[in-house]
Amino acid sequence: MWTKYFNFIKLRRGRVIVPFHGEIDFSRDDIPVEICKELFDKGFPYLELTELGKQVLYPQEYDPMGQPPVLTKKKK
Amino acid sequence: MLEFTDINKSLPNGQNMGGLTQEIYYGFHADVLTWPTAPVAPATLAANAILTGELIMKPGKKLFKMYITDDTGEFLIEPVGELDGKSFVTHLTVFHPGLKDTLFGFINAAKNDNLVFVVQDSDGQKYLMGDKLRPAVYAGSPDGFGTGKETAARKGISMEFTYKTPNLYIYPGNIPLTEALTV
Numbered sequence: 001m002w003t004k005y006f007n008f009i010k011l012r013r014g015r016v017i018v019p020f021h022g023e024i025d026f027s028r029d030d031i032p033v034e035i036c037k038e039l040f041d042k043g044f045p046y047l048e049l050t051e052l053g054k055q056v057l058y059p060q061e062y063d064p065m066g067q068p069p070v071l072t073k074k075k076k
Numbered sequence: 077m078l079e080f081t082d083i084n085k086s087l088p089n090g091q092n093m094g095g096l097t098q099e100i101y102y103g104f105h106a107d108v109l110t111w112p113t114a115p116v117a118p119a120t121l122a123a124n125a126i127l128t129g130e131l132i133m134k135p136g137k138k139l140f141k142m143y144i145t146d147d148t149g150e151f152l153i154e155p156v157g158e159l160d161g162k163s164f165v166t167h168l169t170v171f172h173p174g175l176k177d178t179l180f181g182f183i184n185a186a187k188n189d190n191l192v193f194v195v196q197d198s199d200g201q202k203y204l205m206g207d208k209l210r211p212a213v214y215a216g217s218p219d220g221f222g223t224g225k226e227t228a229a230r231k232g233i234s235m236e237f238t239y240k241t242p243n244l245y246i247y248p249g250n251i252p253l254t255e256a257l258t259v
Contacts, residue, residue: 010257011255016254018250045130
């Protein structure tokens, strides 16, 4: 479930029209994690990583000493 | 400093379908907390046409959908002004079928108020009507507003909204259809 890896922030959990994917209802629990990760990587302002998300999705950037992850942009 | 570049044919996947999608998104201008910003000292022509940032609504506010009949939605750009004073008026024309209470209520509320719209063309490119300084406003009903004469007529409301802008921009951001939370 995507909510293990991301928190939905700034809006009540619900619908947002996003580029390429159209309308996504973030009140649903069955949104593919890959889509959330893609949105997050593109700077989607309504998702933030949970601690588990940092560890699982960005293990290279994850610092177990408690430092926030430094997320690098994907190379085109 | 902005550099000119070649402007070649650019139709990704050969797509260039006209018209708007069957939904437009609207809200009150006063309900917007922060607006996307226009480019500052862009280096390329493309960067000179892209807004930066998100349309963020005030806490408890959001944008709303409006259904429009297919092939009735148009986003039209009109260059205006005299020499050394050129700018643009963008026109959104749509048709919503039926004469129901919700749409009457919308027209009653919107006709003299300041609005914001986001519209999406058939390729998914989005245009924002409204900025920090200027709203979109209701301009009239160019294609009729009523029952029609014949039984075969299309009953409903056509609407035109206009927005004056010094430059033309594409909005690459998201459209929040859920209420913003208190920061």
